[in-house]
Amino acid sequence: MPVTIRDVARASGVHISTVSRTFSAPHLVNPETRVRVLACAEDLGYRPNRAARALITGRTHNIGLIIADIANPFFPPLIKAAESQARHRDYHVFVADTNEDAAAEEELVHALAKQVDGVLLCSPRMSNSLIEQLSREVPLVVVNRQLAGLPCVLMDVGQGARCAIEHLAGLGHREIALLAGPRGSWTSRELRRAAGVAARAAGADLTVLGPNPPTEAGGLAQAEQVRRAGVTAVLAYNDLMAIGLLEGLDALGVRVPQEISVVGVDDISLSRLTRPKLTTVATPTAAAGRTAVDMLLQQDTDFPRSGRGGGAAVAVGVRRTTAQVMLQTELVIRDSTAPGPYAGRERPGAAAAGPGPHRRADPGDPIVAAGDVVAS
Amino acid sequence: MPVTIRDVARASGVHISTVSRTFSAPHLVNPETRVRVLACAEDLGYRPNRAARALITGRTHNIGLIIADIANPFFPPLIKAAESQARHRDYHVFVADTNEDAAAEEELVHALAKQVDGVLLCSPRMSNSLIEQLSREVPLVVVNRQLAGLPCVLMDVGQGARCAIEHLAGLGHREIALLAGPRGSWTSRELRRAAGVAARAAGADLTVLGPNPPTEAGGLAQAEQVRRAGVTAVLAYNDLMAIGLLEGLDALGVRVPQEISVVGVDDISLSRLTRPKLTTVATPTAAAGRTAVDMLLQQDTDFPRSGRGGGAAVAVGVRRTTAQVMLQTELVIRDSTAPGPYAGRERPGAAAAGPGPHRRADPGDPIVAAGDVVAS
DNA sequence: TACTTCAGTGCAAAGGTTTGCATAAAGATC
DNA sequence: GATCTTTATGCAAACCTTTGCACTGAAGTA
Numbered sequence A, B: 001m002p003v004t005i006r007d008v009a010r011a012s013g014v015h016i017s018t019v020s021r022t023f024s025a026p027h028l029v030n031p032e033t034r035v036r037v038l039a040c041a042e043d044l045g046y047r048p049n050r051a052a053r054a055l056i057t058g059r060t061h062n063i064g065l066i067i068a069d070i071a072n073p074f075f076p077p078l079i080k081a082a083e084s085q086a087r088h089r090d091y092h093v094f095v096a097d098t099n100e101d102a103a104a105e106e107e108l109v110h111a112l113a114k115q116v117d118g119v120l121l122c123s124p125r126m127s128n129s130l131i132e133q134l135s136r137e138v139p140l141v142v143v144n145r146q147l148a149g150l151p152c153v154l155m156d157v158g159q160g161a162r163c164a165i166e167h168l169a170g171l172g173h174r175e176i177a178l179l180a181g182p183r184g185s186w187t188s189r190e191l192r193r194a195a196g197v198a199a200r201a202a203g204a205d206l207t208v209l210g211p212n213p214p215t216e217a218g219g220l221a222q223a224e225q226v227r228r229a230g231v232t233a234v235l236a237y238n239d240l241m242a243i244g245l246l247e248g249l250d251a252l253g254v255r256v257p258q259e260i261s262v263v264g265v266d267d268i269s270l271s272r273l274t275r276p277k278l279t280t281v282a283t284p285t286a287a288a289g290r291t292a293v294d295m296l297l298q299q300d301t302d303f304p305r306s307g308r309g310g311g312a313a314v315a316v317g318v319r320r321t322t323a324q325v326m327l328q329t330e331l332v333i334r335d336s337t338a339p340g341p342y343a344g345r346e347r348p349g350a351a352a353a354g355p356g357p358h359r360r361a362d363p364g365d366p367i368v369a370a371g372d373v374v375a376s
Numbered sequence C: 001t002a003c004t005t006c007a008g009t010g011c012a013a014a015g016g017t018t019t020g021c022a023t024a025a026a027g028a029t030c
Numbered sequence D: 001g002a003t004c005t006t007t008a009t010g011c012a013a014a015c016c017t018t019t020g021c022a023c024t025g026a027a028g029t030a
Helices: A005-012 A016-024 A031-044 A050-057 A075-088 A102-113 A128-135 A157-170 A186-202 A216-221 A223-229 A239-251 A285-302 A348-353 B005-012 B016-024 B031-044 B050-057 B075-088 B102-113 B128-134 B157-170 B186-202 B216-221 B223-228 B239-251 B285-302 B348-353
Strands: A062-067 A092-097 A119-122 A140-143 A152-155 A175-179 A205-209 A233-236 A261-266 A279-282 A324-327 A330-332 A372-375 B062-067 B092-097 B119-122 B140-143 B152-155 B175-179 B205-209 B233-236 B261-266 B279-282 B324-327 B330-332 B372-375
Touching: A005 A016, A005 A031, A016 A031, A050 B050, A062 A075, A062 A102, A062 A285, A075 A092, A075 A119, A075 A285, A075 B075, A075 B092, A092 A102, A092 B075, A102 A119, A102 A128, A119 A285, A128 A140, A140 A285, A152 A285, A157 A175, A157 A186, A157 A233, A157 A261, A157 A279, A157 A330, A175 A186, A175 A223, A175 A239, A186 A205, A205 A223, A216 A223, A216 A239, A223 A239, A233 A239, A239 A261, A285 A324, B005 B016, B005 B031, B016 B031, B062 B075, B062 B102, B062 B285, B075 B092, B075 B119, B075 B285, B092 B102, B102 B119, B102 B128, B119 B285, B128 B140, B140 B285, B152 B285, B157 B175, B157 B186, B157 B233, B157 B261, B157 B279, B157 B330, B175 B186, B175 B239, B186 B205, B216 B223, B216 B239, B223 B239, B233 B239, B239 B261, B285 B324
Parallel strands: A062 A092, A062 A119, A119 A140, A140 A152, A152 A324, A175 A205, A175 A233, A233 A261, A261 A279, B062 B092, B062 B119, B119 B140, B140 B152, B152 B324, B175 B205, B175 B233, B233 B261, B261 B279
Antiparallel strands: A092 B092, A279 A330, A324 A372, B279 B330, B324 B372
16 A cells, blocks of 8 residues: 555656665756656655665664653743754654653663664753763763763853843842752753852852752742842742742742842743743753754764665764854843842832843844854 | 674574564563573663564554644643653654644645654644545544544533633623634634633623734734723633733733633643733643543554555455544633622632632642543 | 374565666767 | 767665464373
């Protein structure tokens, strides 16, 4: 029933190898033959069997996308962009969810390794050494984690944290809390590091609360602690936690931003819809997805896997490309930040008078994908 | 370099067919042999090549998941549940996004047809006839669309709409608007139908506004129309639109629920975090994902594809299983609905005094997956 | 003892495609 | 006009696994 290359060959009166070449090496076949074959193929509704192709070429034209938590609104735009980019390059994407679990990550990479040409590891929770080990099993691109010798796509949350802290300090805040993310998160470590430095530089105190699950519940649960910590501003690991915190503070009767300012990270679409609208560090999620796919596929064409020929030509111990891309972030100032107790009280809308380095007048603007900095 | 079945056979001193059987038909091999083979396989890190397996069995152990818009928070829980369920059955999931575009849907099904064992079509936008046609190309399970002769997973939004309208009518609302969803959406048609019937029964007028894109922007854009329509309550196609509407009404200075009550559909996690918290019809999204996968895989074992043997034994024109599952929905009453102008003013929290058939005291409860009704 | 049954294993074909090599025909070079 | 290229195509092996059939030897049956 399924139409194979053989049917097309018969219909167009050529050998199957000619049909094969019509698709995979068109320049090798006579233009007249080519159009005839293509017509027959179209006619019969022929689609090459990718399993058969994979079997002989060693490339499946599939990639794996391993995500910490699909339900976290940070990821869908990334998935969407990655899938779209892959499709344009004639690749398909397996999506798998690890529920923020390191062990599940490892198992998934193993399960996928043999049937994909590469894996995108998004916000992994497992250890660096394990990731390195896995990268010997299958080409890997890591998103939101920096690893020497491995291709990575990073978002410059350090820079974002600095902007956020400077923004808050500029508004007069001297006691700031950081709601840390989950254990094992590179982003959380980076945020903490950069926020610490920036706070010191601005003469502010930074209290770290956490680790926390990167969810609304995580933020909500810390509301009480935040109030007790006596801070006037909070930088949360992500928007979800920030939103949970808004909720929790509201329940405690603490007004935002009048009593406490809150800054998130990610700029998920939701953050425009909270009351007050959330000031946040926008991360170029979709760009990260696209870039990661490109890097993976690039790596794959540079160092082809064991095809029929040539495999042995590649020296043992060959170095993979290790380019690391850092995507810029941007502070988006909305309504959840306002002058602290040491400055005069003003209406939230006028908070933009502070010396924060980045500013956006219209919070409704789409995020423009930031310029890319290539390192290593 | 990659370790094949042959390596395992050599290492354990048996024929490759014995190794194969160790994995795919363990009861056919001597227990002693089995443990030896398994040990060797484990030792060498052998993982069967799924492409080779697919080539001969005709089953890829992959399924396709076609989604109208991954970034719509309605879908991630469904994707997550489907992926998890599939994984437990040793299947992997291709995820693809159509951007709410009917043509993209068709193209994707075509592209996937040959390399998956079945496709889940979630909230399709294409025509019924096209879906039927595609179902002859590849086993299909449709979510959120009813098609005679095709397996479907439906959520009883009609029932949900009825509850919502009764709830609103019970609060005294007589002029109600329905914000319709996108053209081509079965859910939107169903909602409209059921809401119309319920409104008539309750002696209320129903004004339909739309179609609209199923996004915040879609709801936001209708705020002005809603105000001008002179209604006191609105049922929106989904929570996203409802949230956009909340936003839009706020911008217009219209208070919710004091002046206008708003009800959404879906109960996305976000709807607990708006101010006011959204009253909404909860749909069992995760259960739908699980059920759809089960139905697809069930269908697949009932009517195996052209394997090596047996294929010819299946009569032409064989009827596929066409079970349709209807999952129950539930009205979750929160703070965005309150008594209408014909009733006395009460504080929103007391709104639960109305005669709505479903009620939930604690809006923080997780949605319990509703019981399933099987039809056809 | 002679026969059947059965568990366990090996053999080899098959699945659809790609690709190095061989062949053939046509064109270029001297 | 003989030789060398070039271009287009055919041939057949290879990729890795599954599976119907055949074979062996041991246990069960009469």
